[in-house]
């Protein structure tokens with residue numbers, strides 16, 4: 001049995017959570033709206049040499065990229081968004097971009113950020129790298145440009161699996177890339193791995209984990225494969241050419257990996273992330289803590305308070321997806337923001353809940369208080385209701401530190417969230433108007449407004 005009680009291990013983020021991982025673009029984090037330092041997610045150079053069979057990220061296979069134009073647009077958009085968000089200080093993390101961009105482009109964007117905002121010494125600058133574009137000279141160039149952490153997309157150490165995934169690299173090339181990365185970024189090299197591939201057996205996975213432990217540095221991101229609609233891999237599974245991985249097997253694989261990694265000294269600090277020797281990704285952590293960030297580049301997402309207009313509302317922003325259109329917009333108006341939506345207090349708390357519960361520390365009272373000064377964690381989740389039932393069943397803990405999942409709860413988080421979101425909504429609708437003397441954490445009203453290409 002791979003279920004806990006009636007709850008399946010839904011450790012794969014629900015679609016909404018999964019989409020959180022898919023923010024593309026350069027990221028600069030700031031800020032201090034809730035008195036907390038901000039952060040920066042992982043960007044995406046919008047081009048790949050070849051589309052992998054499982055991937056539905058916003059990437060384009062354009063052979064001749066006008067890198068100089070793209071670079072100047074990234075720089076200009078970073079400057080514009082930094083100005084709009086008034087992120088001048090407290091910036092302390094900047095995310096990186098895939099390794100197909102040249103070190104010169106990476107350096108130019110980092111310089112733009114440093115010129116417009118104070119970069120803390122030691123700020124995490126992570127570059128996402130594909131093994132096929134990580135020669136030692138290229139990596140050295142990125143390091144010279146200011147990158148200080150590398151995340152290598154190994155995905156699998158099995159050639160047949162890599163072929164099924166449509167990856168450009170072999171297992172041997174992946175190993176070589178990790179070794180080169182560890183040589184240049186010792187203690188600061190992460191690897192991305194996928195499990196739950198069609199046809200993958202538990203034994204093969206367990207054996208693979210041993211090999212992964214011999215190869216890895218101090219950080220591992222482990223994702224269960226999501227069969228995304230409109231991908232070649234999903235089509236193969238749908239038509240029966242490849243088997244659908246059984247749910248119980250997926251749960252066993254996840255649990256096996258957690259056990260093996262924890263026994264090897266890794267802290268399971270987030271649903272899909274493991275670190276030892278303190279090598280947590282601060283950049284990702286700030287994400288899960290719902291900090292502010294700007295997203296720069298085609299399809300990038302951002303969350304920040306628009307201070308330029310004297311506002312105090314946290315906005316969700318999405319930049320134009322298509323690179324050529326995005327570049328045209330940046331050239332004409334300084335940025336390619338396609339949509340802006342003011343997040344309501346409820347939406348902000350929903351994000352905090354869904355992201356914060358992914359971490360082993362959960363949501364502290366302090367952090368919750370920044371978003372909800374009027375209605376405490378205790379007031380929302382302490383009363384009789386869904387959260388209390390989840391505590392009694394052993395999935396959740398609410399104590400003097402805050403609200404967090406138990407280890408068992410972390411593995412089934414997606415199945416806990418609907419109940420918790422329902423309770424949050426119910427209590428907020430009931431208590432909000434009564435308790436709220438002023439808007440929650442700088443949000444304006446309960447309705448979300450969406451604007452197009454506007455400022």
Ligand SMILES: C[S@@+](CC[C@H](N)C(=O)[O-])C[C@H]1O[C@@H](n2cnc3c(N)ncnc32)[C@H](O)[C@@H]1O
Pocket residue numbers: 044054055056057098128129130131152153154155192193194223224225226227228
């Ligand atoms: C921004 S993506 C890709 C980074 C880089 N281009 C690469 O391919 O290595 C970051 C990670 O998301 C994960 N990912 C991408 N598509 C996924 C999917 N369909 N299901 C689960 N994880 C996925 C992969 O592990 C990937 O390394």
Ligand code: SF4
Pocket residue numbers: 047048050051052055056057059130153
């Ligand atoms: S998974 Fe493949 S197609 Fe998707 S972003 Fe990475 S290299 Fe590009």
